[in-house]
Amino acid sequence: xxWIYLLVAGLFEIGFAIGMKYSEGFSKPLPTxxxxxxxxxxxxxxxxxxxxxxVGTAYAIWTGIGALGVAMLGIFLFGDSASxxxxxxxxxxxxxxxxxxxxSG
Numbered sequence: 001x002x003w004i005y006l007l008v009a010g011l012f013e014i015g016f017a018i019g020m021k022y023s024e025g026f027s028k029p030l031p032t033x034x035x036x037x038x039x040x041x042x043x044x045x046x047x048x049x050x051x052x053x054x055v056g057t058a059y060a061i062w063t064g065i066g067a068l069g070v071a072m073l074g075i076f077l078f079g080d081s082a083s084x085x086x087x088x089x090x091x092x093x094x095x096x097x098x099x100x101x102x103x104s105g
Contacts, residue, residue, distance in 0.1 A: 002048065002049045002050075002051065002052045002053050003049070003053070003101070005045045005046075005048045005049040006045070006046070006049035006053060006058055006061055006062060006065075007065065008045050009041075009042045009043075009044075009045035009046040009049060009062055009065075010042075010061065010062050010064075010065025010066055010069070011065065011069070012038045012039075012041045012042035012045065013038075013042045013062060013063075013065065013066035013069075014065070014066055014069035014070055014073065015034070015035075015038035015042075016035055016038040016039040016042055016066075017066060017069075017070045018070060018073055018077070019031055019032075019034050019035030019038055020035055021078070022034075022035075023035050042062075046058065046059075046062055049062075053104065054104065057100050057104045060096070060097075060100055061097050061100050061101065064093050064094075064096060064097035064100075065097065067093055068090060068093050068094060068097070071086075071090050071093075072090070
């Protein structure tokens with residue numbers, strides 16, 4: 001169950017980061033509320049996951065999921081660069097997250 005908590009926490013981390021973009025500096029009430037809610041859920045689930053997953057592993061995977069998701073959504077939603085070098089770096093994040101999961105059991 002802790003790995004599921006960590007995965008879902010990472011997904012809410014993506015929502016938090018994307019929400020900040022839509023909140024326009026926390027000036028729009030509805031996106032701001034959704035952003036804060038996503039952050040709180042993400043942090044709660046992360047804290048639950050860290051009860052049994054080592055802190056360094058949990059944090060690296062959580063931020064990796066967030067970075068990967070935000071980078072991909074940035075490409076599709078906001079027209080961020082999808083250059084080969086950027087995609088290669090995103091692939092390295094994925095490899096790192098998978099590697100940490102494999103060595104952590």
